[in-house]
Amino acid sequence: MDALDVARWQFGVTTVYHFLFVPLTIGLSILVAILQTLWHRTGDEKYLKLTKFYGKLFLINFAMGVVTGIVQEFQFGMNWSDYSRFVGDIFGAPLAIEALVAFFLESTFIGLWIFGWDRLPKRLHLATIWAAAIGTNLSAYFILAANSFMQNPVGYQINPDTGRAELTDFVAVLTNKVALITFPHTIAGAFLVAGSLLVAVALWHLIRRPDSTDTPAYRFAAKFGSWVTLISATAVMITGDIQGKIMTQVQPMKMAAAEGLYDTESPASFSVLTVGSLDGSRELFALKIPYLLSYLSTGDPNGTVSGINDLQAQYTAQYGAGSYTPIIPITYWSFRLMIGFGLAAAAIALLVLWSQRKGRTPTSRWLLRAGLVMPLLPLAANSFGWIFTEMGRQPWIVFGEMLTRDGVSRSVSMAEVLTSFTAFTLIYAALAVIECKLLIRYAKAGVPDLTPAPDPDDTDDAERPLAFAY
Amino acid sequence: MELTTIWFLLVAVLFTGYFILEGFDFGVGMLLPVLGRDDRERRVLINTIGPVWDGNEVWLLTAGGAMFAAFPEWYATLFSGFYLPLLLILLALIARGVAFEYRNKRPEASWKRRWDHAIFFGSLLPAILWGVAFANILRGVPLTADHEYAGGFFNLLNPYALLGGLTTGALFLTHGAVFIALKTVGDIRDRAAALAVRVGVATAVLAVAFLTWSLTIRANTAAIALAVAAAVALLGGLAAAYARREGWAFIGTAAAIGLAVATLFTALFPNVLPSTLDAAGTLTATNAASTPYTLKIMTWVAVIFTPIVLAYQGWTYWVFRKRIGVAHIPQH
Numbered sequence: 109m110d111a112l113d114v115a116r117w118q119f120g121v122t123t124v125y126h127f128l129f130v131p132l133t134i135g136l137s138i139l140v141a142i143l144q145t146l147w148h149r150t151g152d153e154k155y156l157k158l159t160k161f162y163g164k165l166f167l168i169n170f171a172m173g174v175v176t177g178i179v180q181e182f183q184f185g186m187n188w189s190d191y192s193r194f195v196g197d198i199f200g201a202p203l204a205i206e207a208l209v210a211f212f213l214e215s216t217f218i219g220l221w222i223f224g225w226d227r228l229p230k231r232l233h234l235a236t237i238w239a240a241a242i243g244t245n246l247s248a249y250f251i252l253a254a255n256s257f258m259q260n261p262v263g264y265q266i267n268p269d270t271g272r273a274e275l276t277d278f279v280a281v282l283t284n285k286v287a288l289i290t291f292p293h294t295i296a297g298a299f300l301v302a303g304s305l306l307v308a309v310a311l312w313h314l315i316r317r318p319d320s321t322d323t324p325a326y327r328f329a330a331k332f333g334s335w336v337t338l339i340s341a342t343a344v345m346i347t348g349d350i351q352g353k354i355m356t357q358v359q360p361m362k363m364a365a366a367e368g369l370y371d372t373e374s375p376a377s378f379s380v381l382t383v384g385s386l387d388g389s390r391e392l393f394a395l396k397i398p399y400l401l402s403y404l405s406t407g408d409p410n411g412t413v414s415g416i417n418d419l420q421a422q423y424t425a426q427y428g429a430g431s432y433t434p435i436i437p438i439t440y441w442s443f444r445l446m447i448g449f450g451l452a453a454a455a456i457a458l459l460v461l462w463s464q465r466k467g468r469t470p471t472s473r474w475l476l477r478a479g480l481v482m483p484l485l486p487l488a489a490n491s492f493g494w495i496f497t498e499m500g501r502q503p504w505i506v507f508g509e510m511l512t513r514d515g516v517s518r519s520v521s522m523a524e525v526l527t528s529f530t531a532f533t534l535i536y537a538a539l540a541v542i543e544c545k546l547l548i549r550y551a552k553a554g555v556p557d558l559t560p561a562p563d564p565d566d567t568d569d570a571e572r573p574l575a576f577a578y
Numbered sequence: 579m580e581l582t583t584i585w586f587l588l589v590a591v592l593f594t595g596y597f598i599l600e601g602f603d604f605g606v607g608m609l610l611p612v613l614g615r616d617d618r619e620r621r622v623l624i625n626t627i628g629p630v631w632d633g634n635e636v637w638l639l640t641a642g643g644a645m646f647a648a649f650p651e652w653y654a655t656l657f658s659g660f661y662l663p664l665l666l667i668l669l670a671l672i673a674r675g676v677a678f679e680y681r682n683k684r685p686e687a688s689w690k691r692r693w694d695h696a697i698f699f700g701s702l703l704p705a706i707l708w709g710v711a712f713a714n715i716l717r718g719v720p721l722t723a724d725h726e727y728a729g730g731f732f733n734l735l736n737p738y739a740l741l742g743g744l745t746t747g748a749l750f751l752t753h754g755a756v757f758i759a760l761k762t763v764g765d766i767r768d769r770a771a772a773l774a775v776r777v778g779v780a781t782a783v784l785a786v787a788f789l790t791w792s793l794t795i796r797a798n799t800a801a802i803a804l805a806v807a808a809a810v811a812l813l814g815g816l817a818a819a820y821a822r823r824e825g826w827a828f829i830g831t832a833a834a835i836g837l838a839v840a841t842l843f844t845a846l847f848p849n850v851l852p853s854t855l856d857a858a859g860t861l862t863a864t865n866a867a868s869t870p871y872t873l874k875i876m877t878w879v880a881v882i883f884t885p886i887v888l889a890y891q892g893w894t895y896w897v898f899r900k901r902i903g904v905a906h907i908p909q910h
């Protein structure tokens with residue numbers, strides 16, 4: 109272990125942790141906005157109850173996403189200062205735009221939404237949640253454009269005097285083909301989480317308290333969430349398929365490592381499950397689908413898929429001696445777990461819809477249990493997806509341009525980075541426990557009883573309590 | 579005007595906005611155990627900043643992002659060099675942000691007390707550490723010729739920087755007290771107003787001492803004029819607070835913070851991080867900057883979006899302009 113390893117662990121831990129909250133913020137902000145819109149359109153109180161109920165869960169989660177997000181922006185400068193120097197000209201721009209265009213929108217309008225229930229006219233209050241949701245989703249685009257530059261650098265040149273990357277075409281950076289496909293894939297993944305949460309909470313109430321007066325509200329939430337889950341699962345698969353083909357073009361090593369494909373094959377078969385020695389060099393058992401890998405990677409069942417050994421030889425010739433191969437068991441398994449967990453969530457969503465066919469109310473205890481683990485599945489899928497994407501790019505921090513080990517801060521000591529890694533890990537662990545307990549507490553409490561809403565135009569009664577106050 | 583100068587100004591403006599806005603958030607947080615004598619009073623205090631604190635904090639994210647985009651060398655050297663203070667600031671902001679949202683999510687007194695601690699320390703630490711950081715930026719730090727920080731943590735804790743930390747801490751405390759007096763009704767308002775004057779006098783002494791010391795380190799005519807204006811604004815604000823003209827008092831402390839930050843940035847220019855070792859290590863607005871192309875794009879983005887942001891953030895303050903008191907706090 110040296111400072112580089114600890115800095116990498118810190119980035120991994122803080123980023124995966126941050127991204128446990130982000131998908132829920134992205135997806136749930138829109139779903140809550142839709143629920144509030146339904147209430148606005150129909151006047152049906154069940155939608156208002158659901159808006160307030162899921163809105164509360166959304167806010168408990170939102171706070172965690174906000175505070176862990178600040179760490180992300182600071183971390184590049186603190187632990188990865190040589191990386192920041194190298195790419196600042198390009199990478200800093202989407203980050204700054206993200207803050208100016210998206211974070212201000214999100215944070216300001218969330219404040220208005222939380223505290224504005226009785227201060228703003230209904231229509232304007234509805235607009236605030238949409239503005240916040242749009243801000244959240246916009247922020248995803250800019251940060252993914254920044255990440256896509258690391259995956260597939262475009263729109264730049266290396267200044268021979270300074271050795272730094274300089275922006276030459278900002279439109280190219282924003283329309284990077286990796287960004288264009290990663291954005292819908294990530295957003296769909298986020299809705300997979302949000303839809304699953306809707307289902308899990310609603311199902312719990314439906315099965316535990318079938319005679320509750322709020323059953324119609326939960327029935328709607330379970331159905332709505334299941335459809336969101338199924339539609340986003342389909343979108344995840346379609347975008348993931350396209351992304352795989354693009355990744356095969358820009359980082360063939362990552363996709364070869366996803367398969368543990370050592371030698372170039374044409375046609376190549378897809379490994380559903382391969383048990384091999386730990387370093388992946390020897391195969392003990394394999395279940396394979398012929399032609400599938402060729403088709404997934406190239407769109408042609410007989411297409412040639414490059415293997416790790418050939419790519420390693422090619423990169424050595426291109427970039428000089430060194431290992432250009434990521435850690436195969438991590439890429440292989442994270443790729444499979446991502447797909448497996450995502451599919452499992454979609455399967456449960458199908459079961460939930462089936463259980464409610466023709467007006468039935470689900471009763472199965474097994475379905476209840478499945479429903480409870482349901483939100484964890486796409487969360488895990490999202491995490492493994494990012495672990496795959498980032499670990500699969502190694503040893504590069506900017507593919508083909510800068511090695512991860514060259515990006516770390518030279519002036520930061522092992523003691524410093526270890527202090528910060530330990531501090532973040534401890535505070536994050538404590539907050540995770542607190543957050544989960546709160547989420548469960550509020551999920552169990554169920555939809556709120558509605559108190560008659562005061563007239564927002566009647567601002568004279570100075571003594572009435574505030575809605576949704578801290 | 580050179581693009582690098584425009585961006586130096588923009589970064590300065592963003593930090594100025596951040597300190598004026600989150601300054602009173604920090605002040606409210608630090609005053610939570612002082613002015614909030616029971617749970618409902620503490621809730622009044624937190625709710626004065628409830629709708630706006632998150633938006634205020636984004637000024638920091640934008641300042642950091644602007645620094646990264648416009649002056650990558652500055653961002654990289656500063657953030658890796660000021661490692662432990664920034665780590666403490668981050669931990670404080672995490673605890674504090676979560677505390678606002680979670681404090682009232684359970685009824686137990688022990689639960690609330692714990693989050694109250696998080697709000698207090700989470701406000702106190704950054705309020706002081708930002709002063710320490712900016713004093714060190716003005717004073718200069720040991721930088722090697724390739725712009726790497728060569729000092730340690732204790733280099734940053736010199737007497738001048740500690741005075742800077744005390745000054746920002748005191749300024750934000752006064753600013754927060756004035757803000758509470760402006761935003762509340764009843765007993766809490768009276769106590770906040772009285773406290774603002776008492777703390778304000780000590781703050782004025784600290785601020786004058788710190789600005790004078792700063793100007794002996796590096797100064798130009800404009801910086802001296804700004805420092806004098808900052809002192810006048812602070813004294814004017816305090817006089818207004820004493821006269822219970824709370825709106826004017828708030829304008830006074832806000833202007834004092836803005837002018838004090840402007841003093842530091844003006845004295846610093848054209849440097850952005852001076853080196854106390856090798857003059858070649860000094861980072862300037864020119865040698866730390868991004869390419870003109872990046873700066874040009876970012877200028878367009880800033881020109882278009884900054885007015886929009888200012889408009890809707892201003893509107894938020896308008897929506898929540900009413901004073902609040904214990905009567906507005908729901909029972910549960």
